[in-house]
Amino acid sequence: MTTPWGEQVLTRFPEDPRDRLRAWDASDEYLLGHLAEREVPLTGTVVAVGDRWGALVTALAAHGPLQITDSHLTREATRINLERAGAEPGTVRLLTTQDPPPDRVDVLLVRVPKSLGLLEDQLLRLAPALHEGTVVVGTGMVKEIHTSTLRLFERIVGPTRTSLAVKKARLIFATPDPALRRPVSPWPLTYRLPDDVGPLLSGRTVVNHAGVFCADRLDVGTRFFLRHLPSAGGARRVVDLGCGNGVVGTAMALADPGAEVLFTDESFQAAASAEATYKANGATGQAEFRVGDGLTGVPDGSVDLVLNNPPFHSHQATTDATAWRMFTGARRVLRPGGELWVVGNRHLGHHVKLKRLFGDCDLVAGDSRFVVLRAVRT
Numbered sequence: 001m002t003t004p005w006g007e008q009v010l011t012r013f014p015e016d017p018r019d020r021l022r023a024w025d026a027s028d029e030y031l032l033g034h035l036a037e038r039e040v041p042l043t044g045t046v047v048a049v050g051d052r053w054g055a056l057v058t059a060l061a062a063h064g065p066l067q068i069t070d071s072h073l074t075r076e077a078t079r080i081n082l083e084r085a086g087a088e089p090g091t092v093r094l095l096t097t098q099d100p101p102p103d104r105v106d107v108l109l110v111r112v113p114k115s116l117g118l119l120e121d122q123l124l125r126l127a128p129a130l131h132e133g134t135v136v137v138g139t140g141m142v143k144e145i146h147t148s149t150l151r152l153f154e155r156i157v158g159p160t161r162t163s164l165a166v167k168k169a170r171l172i173f174a175t176p177d178p179a180l181r182r183p184v185s186p187w188p189l190t191y192r193l194p195d196d197v198g199p200l201l202s203g204r205t206v207v208n209h210a211g212v213f214c215a216d217r218l219d220v221g222t223r224f225f226l227r228h229l230p231s232a233g234g235a236r237r238v239v240d241l242g243c244g245n246g247v248v249g250t251a252m253a254l255a256d257p258g259a260e261v262l263f264t265d266e267s268f269q270a271a272a273s274a275e276a277t278y279k280a281n282g283a284t285g286q287a288e289f290r291v292g293d294g295l296t297g298v299p300d301g302s303v304d305l306v307l308n309n310p311p312f313h314s315h316q317a318t319t320d321a322t323a324w325r326m327f328t329g330a331r332r333v334l335r336p337g338g339e340l341w342v343v344g345n346r347h348l349g350h351h352v353k354l355k356r357l358f359g360d361c362d363l364v365a366g367d368s369r370f371v372v373l374r375a376v377r378t
């Protein structure tokens with residue numbers, strides 16, 4: 001990426017030589033160009049929220065910015081990108097959406113996230129740190145910026161306007177209004193499980209921090225999965241892979257209090273939601289809540305059961321790439337005889353991947369839209 005601060009060689013994470021997707025886009029370039037052209041003073045605490053692969057903080061590393069992200073993959077990419085750019089370790093501080101925000105922010109750069117809820121939550125968390133002189137600039141592709149996006153800036157920061165579009169990207173300028181009466185944060189959101197997921201689960205509480213998958217209602221695929229989970233008792237070590245709000249792993253923990261359940265997700269908000277969902281339902285077994293990439297760090301052959309509702313899109317990578325990595329990881333961590341259970345849209349053809357990796361797979365349940373598949377590690 002060519003920026004006013006020099007050329008950056010940027011990568012996504014995990015690095016994949018077949019991946020032709022760039023680690024930045026026109027919205028990053030537009031924002032950086034604007035900061036340089038308008039000579040925006042990058043002094044005091046400069047915060048970048050939602051920076052996809054670290055392009056913003058890598059370009060601005062000399063100004064000691066602080067990155068706030070919900071994504072483990074973003075953090076890892078940012079670390080690599082900073083190192084390659086020769087940034088001194090520690091010059092860019094990497095915070096997560098679960099860390100306390102800074103007390104004062106002088107420049108706030110917001111790469112508009114896909115989730116409006118996450119934007120709302122992040123702006124509400126940062127708003128007390130803004131002051132009359134804080135420069136707030138948002139950026140995103142035109143198709144990502146809606147009236148509702150601008151309304152959030154208006155309601156939480158102050159008067160907001162947008163730039164002209166350049167290369168299908170747009171900037172958002174918001175002027176902090178200290179007199180603004182901000183809404184109370186609705187996050188985390190909770191809902192109750194419906195009756196058709198079985199007597200043990202019906203009416204149970206699901207807790208969702210902003211930005212998690214299907215934060216305001218039960219996903220139809222997850223609902224189908226809950227109705228067809230393996231029977232309790234067979235598995236001691238269980239992984240809820242890509243746990244989101246943790247409803248699947250919590251269902252297993254409630255059905256089988258003797259099981260040890262590892263909840264893992266690349267989103268910090270998801271791991272925190274899973275822990276909250278688990279605790280809200282009084283599950284009493286052993287549980288661990290981990291943020292990471294797939295099953296990285298889980299020892300080979302150590303798991304009896306992996307439960308997985310793979311993402312449809314992950315950071316614009318194809319579904320297949322992430323699902324493949326999840327299934328390959330599951331095969332590695334399962335003990336012989338251990339099982340991977342997957343729910344997915346019928347048309348995604350997960351059975352083909354599972355057959356290739358595991359030699360075979362069975363259909364546990366299916367309807368017109370979803371299938372639950374089971375693959376056994378031989």
Ligand SMILES: C[S@@+](CC[C@H](N)C(=O)[O-])C[C@H]1O[C@@H](n2cnc3c(N)ncnc32)[C@H](O)[C@@H]1O
Nearest residue numbers: 213222242243244265266293294309310311314
């Ligand atoms: C379709 S959602 C399923 C969430 C939850 N299990 C459910 O059924 O409601 C997929 C989840 O995978 C997570 N995810 C995406 N890429 C991941 C990765 N590389 N490692 C771990 N989790 C990932 C997403 O953050 C998301 O929570």
